[in-house]
Amino acid sequence: MSTIDYSEKIPNNVDLANDRTLQRALEHWQPRFLDWWREMGPNDFASFDVYLRTAIGVDAQGWAHYGTVKMPDYRWGIFLADPIADRTIGFGDSFGQPVWQQVPGEFRSQFRRLIVTQGDTEPASVEQQHRLGHTCPSLYDLRNLFQINVEEGRHLWAMVYILHAYFGRDGREEAEELLARHAGDVDKPRILGTFNEPIEDWLSFFCFCYFTDRDGKFQLKSLAESSFDPLARTCRFMLTEEAHHMFVGETGLGRIVRRTLEVMKETGSDDPEAIRRQGAVDLHLLQRYLNFWFSSSLDLFGSEVSSNAATTFANGIKGRPDETTQYQDHVCADSTFEIEVPDGKGGVMKELSPMRNAMNEVLRDAYIRDCEIGLKRWNMQIKRAGYSFELKLPSSRFRRAIGAWASIPTDLEGRPIGREEYDRRMPGWLPGASDRDYVKSLMQRVVEPGKMAAWVAAPERGVNNLPLDYEYVRLN
Ligand code: BYC
Numbered sequence: 001m002s003t004i005d006y007s008e009k010i011p012n013n014v015d016l017a018n019d020r021t022l023q024r025a026l027e028h029w030q031p032r033f034l035d036w037w038r039e040m041g042p043n044d045f046a047s048f049d050v051y052l053r054t055a056i057g058v059d060a061q062g063w064a065h066y067g068t069v070k071m072p073d074y075r076w077g078i079f080l081a082d083p084i085a086d087r088t089i090g091f092g093d094s095f096g097q098p099v100w101q102q103v104p105g106e107f108r109s110q111f112r113r114l115i116v117t118q119g120d121t122e123p124a125s126v127e128q129q130h131r132l133g134h135t136c137p138s139l140y141d142l143r144n145l146f147q148i149n150v151e152e153g154r155h156l157w158a159m160v161y162i163l164h165a166y167f168g169r170d171g172r173e174e175a176e177e178l179l180a181r182h183a184g185d186v187d188k189p190r191i192l193g194t195f196n197e198p199i200e201d202w203l204s205f206f207c208f209c210y211f212t213d214r215d216g217k218f219q220l221k222s223l224a225e226s227s228f229d230p231l232a233r234t235c236r237f238m239l240t241e242e243a244h245h246m247f248v249g250e251t252g253l254g255r256i257v258r259r260t261l262e263v264m265k266e267t268g269s270d271d272p273e274a275i276r277r278q279g280a281v282d283l284h285l286l287q288r289y290l291n292f293w294f295s296s297s298l299d300l301f302g303s304e305v306s307s308n309a310a311t312t313f314a315n316g317i318k319g320r321p322d323e324t325t326q327y328q329d330h331v332c333a334d335s336t337f338e339i340e341v342p343d344g345k346g347g348v349m350k351e352l353s354p355m356r357n358a359m360n361e362v363l364r365d366a367y368i369r370d371c372e373i374g375l376k377r378w379n380m381q382i383k384r385a386g387y388s389f390e391l392k393l394p395s396s397r398f399r400r401a402i403g404a405w406a407s408i409p410t411d412l413e414g415r416p417i418g419r420e421e422y423d424r425r426m427p428g429w430l431p432g433a434s435d436r437d438y439v440k441s442l443m444q445r446v447v448e449p450g451k452m453a454a455w456v457a458a459p460e461r462g463v464n465n466l467p468l469d470y471e472y473v474r475l476n
Contacts, residue, residue: 011077013058014161025164026078029175033156036179037072040127042149044134046072049474050146051463055079055154055241063240066464068474074150078161081236089227090323091330092316099229103166107315110308111228112167114318116174117191118219119159120181122152124195125208127183132205135443137453141202143463143472144248148209151241158234166230193401194296201439202456203256203281207293209249210374215300216242218321218367225319250374251459256281257378258457261385270387279442279454283382283389288431290391291412294371295399301364303403304339310356320362332356340397341404346416348397360403368396399430447475 009027010016016023037043049068056065058079087099103111126149136142156178163171181188184196194212199205220242224235263280264270272282302309312318313332320327329335337358343349353361375391382389395414397405409422412429431439446453450469462468 008077011075012079012161014078014080014165016078019165022165025172026161029160029164029172032176032179033076033153033160034072036123037126037153040123040130040182041153042071042126042130042133042146044131045146045473046070051143051466051470051472052147052150053464055237058082058237063237064464071146071150074153076150076154076157078157079154079237080230080233083229083233087229087232089316090225091319091332092227092314093331093333094227094316095330099227099232101229103228107317108167110312110315110317111231112163112170112174114223114312115159115162115167115231116178118223119156119163119174119178120191121195121216122156122159123178124181124183124190124192125152125212127190128195128197128199128208129205132199132202135202135445136447137202137456138446138451138458139449139470139472139475140459140462140468141252141456142447144244145205146473148245148248151245155238155241158238162231162234166228193299194293197296201436201443202252203286203289203439204293206249206252206256207289209245210253211249211290211293211297211371212300213242213245213249214367214370215297217246218363218370219300221321222318222363225321225323227316250377252456253286253374254378254381255457255459256286256455257283257381257391259455260286261381261387262457264387265385270389276438281439281442281455283391285431285435285438287391288429288435290375291394291398292430294393298364298368298396299400299402301367302360304341304361304364305353305357305404306360307357309359310354313356313359318359320359321366337362339404342408342416348414348416364396368393394429447473 008016010030016026047070050071051066052069052074053064053066054069054075055063057063058081089095089097089099129145129149132145133142136145160175160178163175167174181190183190184198189196199208217239220235220239224232224239226232260275260280260283263275263278267274267278272284275282323330332355335355336352337355338350339353339358339361340348341351371393375393379390394412395410397410397414398412400406408416409419410416411425442453442455444453449471452458458468462470463472
């Protein structure tokens with residue numbers, strides 16, 4: 001295993017000390033990153049001790065070292081998963097040839113575009129969650145938020161390293177721009193739509209972790225297959241951290257469902273108003289939040305038919321998650337994929353696309369299946385409690401802003417409908433102003449160790465085998 005050198009200003013396992021030019025360039029970027037963190041990160045909590053996990057090595061034993069840290073002292077660094085000996089290209093036109101340690105000149109701009117897009121999402125999410133700490137439902141949750149924030153900061157470092165080390169001057173300029181665009185900024189927004197959506201309450205935060213971080217999982221897994229080995233190794237290590245972010249989303253939403261079921265039992269009613277009177281999240285409201293974040297996150301996969309996707313697959317730049325184990329045909333030169341598109345007459349029709357052009361849709365399909373898992377679990381909880389309500393994912397055609405279904409009004413089942421009906425029924429489908437006001441009213445900060453806000457049940461266990469009433473963030 002390779003270990004991380006913590007005596008360095010920038011902890012790393014890429015032997016930065018022996019590349020003075022790169023080291024200087026990154027040391028120049030570092031204070032800008034810290035300025036950005038102070039301005040856009042959870043800086044109101046900078047002086048408090050937080051129980052955080054930090055990677056000290058990239059193997060199974062080393063990557064999760066727990067300790068108490070003030071967030072500005074967190075050791076953001078550059079950690080690549082260990083190389084796989086004799087790794088060969090796993091897909092596309094160059095299948096079977098040795099992987100690349102440098103970016104081939106002809107693919108430079110395609111690689112840069114993907115790395116910049118990936119890098120842009122990481123600080124974006126920290127910006128979106130900037131003020132959430134003030135309304136935390138518990139110290140346990142507050143700590144999880146901060147863990148996610150520092151790791152997204154590290155994921156930014158991961159992409160910035162690749163830009164600096166392999167893209168010369170263009171890469172350095174792009175790294176600056178990653179700190180100049182901001183989530184929701186009218187003039188300089190983040191690149192992808194979802195990363196400009198406000199996250200002002202913890203219900204949105206848990207939905208974001210469940211749906212949007214899961215896009216992160218699928219995109220990182222695709223880039224972990226890349227023929228450009230340093231990118232693949234970076235993404236492979238990022239995935240170990242990403243898993244916790246989805247855990248926070250899945251357990252967060254599961255705990256909301258559990259609390260709501262308790263209230264339904266206590267009051268003997270499933271009437272949303274009765275549940276709200278007890279300060280919990282009624283299941284219809286939860287469904288509207290799921291509809292919002294799921295449909296927004298679906299857009300992150302890009303268009304159903306995409307020449308960009310075809311090119312990046314053909315060129316060995318971006319593969320499919322688990323390319324080696326999940327698929328037989330790694331070249332996909334002649335195969336096709338069936339996609340559903342609008343028929344232009346208010347209906348749906350099936351169309352065959354060359355497989356390479358449909359790679360975004362292949363990923364989106366796999367993502368949707370993965371999203372279903374949590375819903376099945378929550379529905380089981382609801383059923384066991386004796387209720388017939390079922391949470392559902394809307395159709396992938398619903399409320400799309402990117403691709404074949406962009407701006408085509410459909411109902412939740414994906415049936416095309418008229419614009420007037422769509423607008424009229426929308427308040428039943430997405431959170432409205434009164435929903436958001438209600439959720440906002442629930443967001444009262446709870447910071448007594450072990451205590452939870454009234455709208456969310458306690459988690460099953462604490463962090464790293466510590467008790468639930470451990471003081472995960474010392475606020476005094
Ligand atoms: N919003 O051919 P198209 C994560 C753009 S999340 C706005 O349809 P393509 C994380 C697209 O960029 C994972 N624009 O799609 C989670 C392109 O623009 P340009 C992030 C969009 O190119 C939580 C144009 O539309 N990683 O890690 O095949 C917390 C036409 O594109 C959107 C990545 O996304 C959108 N939703 O694929 C923290 C991986 N969708 O270039 C972190 C890197 C598309 O023509 N990115 N566009 O100006 C990619 O692989 C691809 O760029 C995409 C789109 C999958 C995004």
